[in-house]
Amino acid sequence: MIILGVNETSHDASVSLIKDGEILFAGHAERYSKEKNDWYVNDSLVKDALSYGSPDAIAYYEKPLLKASRLFLKGGAGDWRPRFNLPGVPRKSFSHHYSHACAGYYTSKFTDAVIVVLDAIGEYNTSTIWVGEGEKIKMVHQDNYPFSFGLFYSAFTKFLGLMPNQEEYIMMGMAAYGNPDRYFDQVNEYFPKYNKQKYNFHTGITDFDWGYVPCFAGQEGTGYIGQWFEQRKFDLAAAVQKVYEKRLIEYMRYAKVITRKSNLVFMGGCALNSKANTSLWDIFKDVWIMPNPGDAGSSLGAAAALYGKHLEWKTPYLGYDMGGDYPVQQIVDSILKDGIVAVASGRAEYGPRALGNRSILADPRDPNIKDKVNLIKQRELFRPFAPVVMEECASKWFDMDFASPYMQYTVKCLKPDLIPSVVHEDGTSRVQTVNRDQHRGLWRVLNKFYLQTGVPILLNTSLNIKGQPLLNDHQDAIDWQAHYGYNILTGNNSLVG
Ligand SMILES: [Fe+2]
Numbered sequence: 001m002i003i004l005g006v007n008e009t010s011h012d013a014s015v016s017l018i019k020d021g022e023i024l025f026a027g028h029a030e031r032y033s034k035e036k037n038d039w040y041v042n043d044s045l046v047k048d049a050l051s052y053g054s055p056d057a058i059a060y061y062e063k064p065l066l067k068a069s070r071l072f073l074k075g076g077a078g079d080w081r082p083r084f085n086l087p088g089v090p091r092k093s094f095s096h097h098y099s100h101a102c103a104g105y106y107t108s109k110f111t112d113a114v115i116v117v118l119d120a121i122g123e124y125n126t127s128t129i130w131v132g133e134g135e136k137i138k139m140v141h142q143d144n145y146p147f148s149f150g151l152f153y154s155a156f157t158k159f160l161g162l163m164p165n166q167e168e169y170i171m172m173g174m175a176a177y178g179n180p181d182r183y184f185d186q187v188n189e190y191f192p193k194y195n196k197q198k199y200n201f202h203t204g205i206t207d208f209d210w211g212y213v214p215c216f217a218g219q220e221g222t223g224y225i226g227q228w229f230e231q232r233k234f235d236l237a238a239a240v241q242k243v244y245e246k247r248l249i250e251y252m253r254y255a256k257v258i259t260r261k262s263n264l265v266f267m268g269g270c271a272l273n274s275k276a277n278t279s280l281w282d283i284f285k286d287v288w289i290m291p292n293p294g295d296a297g298s299s300l301g302a303a304a305a306l307y308g309k310h311l312e313w314k315t316p317y318l319g320y321d322m323g324g325d326y327p328v329q330q331i332v333d334s335i336l337k338d339g340i341v342a343v344a345s346g347r348a349e350y351g352p353r354a355l356g357n358r359s360i361l362a363d364p365r366d367p368n369i370k371d372k373v374n375l376i377k378q379r380e381l382f383r384p385f386a387p388v389v390m391e392e393c394a395s396k397w398f399d400m401d402f403a404s405p406y407m408q409y410t411v412k413c414l415k416p417d418l419i420p421s422v423v424h425e426d427g428t429s430r431v432q433t434v435n436r437d438q439h440r441g442l443w444r445v446l447n448k449f450y451l452q453t454g455v456p457i458l459l460n461t462s463l464n465i466k467g468q469p470l471l472n473d474h475q476d477a478i479d480w481q482a483h484y485g486y487n488i489l490t491g492n493n494s495l496v497g
Contacts (some may be wrong), residue, residue, distance in 0.1 A: 004055035004086070005303030007295060009062045010080045010096075011037045014350075015049045016300040021312045026292075026300050026350040027319035031472035037166060039090075041287040042082050048120055048320060058091035058457055059302035061099045061295070066123040070145075086210035094305040096122025096136070096298070097268075102299025104259050105132040107313040108288040114261035118295070120150030120165065121270035129255045133264065135309045147249065149270050152191050156240045160233050165269075171237045172275055173272070176426040178231070178238030187239045191247055245276045252283050257262060262286070268300075269294040271408075271475060272352065274430045278409045280337055291316045291352035291406035300350075315407060315438070319348030320472050324491030326441025329360060331489060332448045335458065340364045340372060342463055344477050345441075345491040346471065353407045354462035355432060356388065356442040358470045360391060362459040364419040369459065370423060373421075376484060378466040387422035388460040390446045391433040407432040422459050432460060463488070477494060 002024075005016040025048070030036055032044040060082050067080040085091075094102070100117040114136065115130040126148035149468055154164035157171050172475035238268055264284040271277065271293035282289050290297055290313075304311055324345045331399035334341035340362045349355050354396070360376070362369045362385075386407055387397075399412040399420070410430045416423040423429055434443050450456035453462075463471045465483055477488045 001057065001216075002053045002055045002307050003057050003059055003303045004082050004089075005059045005061070005299035005301070006041060006082055007082055007099075007299040007302065008040045008082045009064070009067060010295045011039060011059075011078075011295040013041050014299040015041055015045060015084075015112050015298045016303050016318075016350075017049045017052050017055065017075070018303045018311060019053055021307070021309065023300065023311055023318060024314070025049045025318055027348065028296055028350070028469065030321065030469040031348060032478075033466055036467065038470055039079060042100050046084070047074045049184065049323060055086065055089055056308060057307040058086060058089050059301040060093040061298040062096050063093050063123055065218070069462035070121075070123050077154065080364055082383070088412070092306055093331050095125070097125040097128045097142075098139075098295070098417075099298040099301035099305055100267040101130045101137055101139075101301070102127070102305040103130075103290065103297045104290050104293065105130070105137055106307070106310050107290045107300070107303040108265050108310075109313075110263045110265065110286070110288065111310075112261065113263035113265050113267040114255050114259040114265065115152075116476075117268040118149045118248075118251070118266075118270035120148055120154055120382075126150065127251065129259065131261065132261050136147040149244065149251075150268070151252075152247075153240065153244055153270070153273075156187075156236065157161060157177060160237065168269075169272065170380070170383070171242060172273055173258040173424070174234050174237035174239035175275070176238075176384075176424050176428070177382060178234035178236065180235070180238035180242040182235040183239035184242060187236075187243045187346065188246075191243050205338065213416070229336075241275060244273065245279060248273075249261055249279055249283070250275050252280060255282060264288070265290075267293045267297075275410045278411060281409075287315070287402075289406070290409050291349075291353070291355075294352070297351070298329065312346075316350050316355060317347040317439075318350040321347045322474060322477075322490060322492070326445075327402050327489040328444045328492040330450065330491075332452070333446045335449065336452060339366055339369050340376070340486075342480070342486055342488040343490075344463060344471055344488050348350070348472055353432075354460065354470060356434070356439050356460065358463045358472075360390075360459075360461050360463050361459075362421070364422040364457050364459045365453070365455060370421040371460060373459065376486070377461065377464075382425075384424040385422055385459045385461050386430040386432060387419065387457045388432040388434055389436075389444065390443060390444065390450065390456040391435040391492050393450070393456040394431065394433045398429060400431065403433045403435075405433055406429045419455065419457055422457065429476075 016026040017024045029038040055478040101115045124144045158164040260283040410428040412425045
């Protein structure tokens with residue numbers, strides 16, 4: 001049976017196609033329409049997905065009427081009725097948090113786990129705990145709006161002049177530059193210790209005004225760039241991150257106590273907070289975060305919910321296929337010669353992070369390379385870059401005893417002086433580990449670079465034009481080259497580069 005999963009009622013629309021347990025395709029709408037956080041699927045995306053098979057059923061993400069009632073009663077962002085339809089194909093809808101839970105559990109290797117879903121808001125749910133046993137998933141605890149880890153974080157994101165629901169990761173990066181103690185008490189009081197009966201958390205209850213932060217009432221959030229380096233913003237970001245981590249640990253411990261499970265599946269937009277995620281390894285024996293844990297991953301979650309069984313999770317490279325052989329030697333030669341190289345080859349990553357197929361790779365030893373890459377990408381200069389490392393060498397360079405194939409955890413760098421361009425202000429790095437099975441081409445690039453330099457690590461960041469989604473297809477590669485004047489290696493000789 002072939003199932004098409006569709007998410008187009010929340011930001012970052014996507015579709016996924018599964019055939020029995022196999023994932024044939026999964027891609028984001030924005031990469032085809034070039035409209036960041038596109039809410040609706042488009043013809044090019046659907047055509048690409050359907051080239052892998054014709055669906056027998058459609059699984060929609062979110063319960064339309066429940067969502068409509070929440071939008072009516074409580075407000076908030078989002079549409080409630082998907083536009084996409086295929087005449088004659090039966091369809092079924094699955095709730096927001098259940099889809100998240102299915103996307104996580106059914107792509108995991110676990111048959112016994114607790115599943116925690118934390119985001120801004122689903123239909124009403126904001127925080128849910130589930131138990132996965134065999135092929136069954138059952139909810140054991142739920143919290144609803146206004147209690148919300150995601151809205152807490154987004155409220156401060158907006159307060160700092162950033163875009164809520166999109167630029168939370170920038171605030172997370174800012175946290176390393178701040179003193180968390182300056183505003184800790186105020187923020188800690190605003191998001192108090194979890195207590196179902198006494199909870200008084202709110203973010204502007206009736207209108208979802210995410211910029212309204214009661215503990216800072218009277219102080220308006222300032223502009224986006226104008227006073228960007230004001231230290232108090234970094235101090236506030238640090239306090240928010242610290243409180244978030246504290247509450248996350250409390251909630252995860254609670255989830256463990258009520259379920260007595262030692263394996264964790266963590267899903268929802270909050271699972272993108274790589275700094276906080278690292279602490280989960282202190283609580284659970286094993287952790288799985290699907291590489292697309294936010295709403296964009298839930299087209300796969302809805303499809304998995306209809307299938308109702310584990311999927312064969314093999315790879316995150318599930319999107320548009322540019323073809324080409326991974327240009328291993330060309331990449332290594334270019335980095336050794338120029339320090340930086342752009343790569344677009346094979347299938348696009350399903351998830352927000354570039355993992356080698358739509359990436360800019362650079363020499364992490366050069367302390368000036370960070371500024372050069374930031375200049376190409378026109379990003380704020382304080383923003384950190386992530387390292388990609390051969391899995392077998394990871395524990396020698398970073399304080400970690402687990403694999404991190406999808407850049408989901410930040411860990412202390414053990415040799416910051418040798419790779420200064422991939423170490424953040426606080427001495428940590430958001431590590432991507434690679435082994436031969438996961439991405440043979442990228443592993444070979446690292447191995448060759450290692451043999452030449454003694455460093456099994458490269459800087460890896462997403463290949464996109466500022467303000468636009470990750471590069472997707474050949475035309476994007478041509479546009480990128482025209483825009484920046486840099487070649488892109490595609491591994492396809494008849495093409496650009
Ligand atoms: Fe969500």
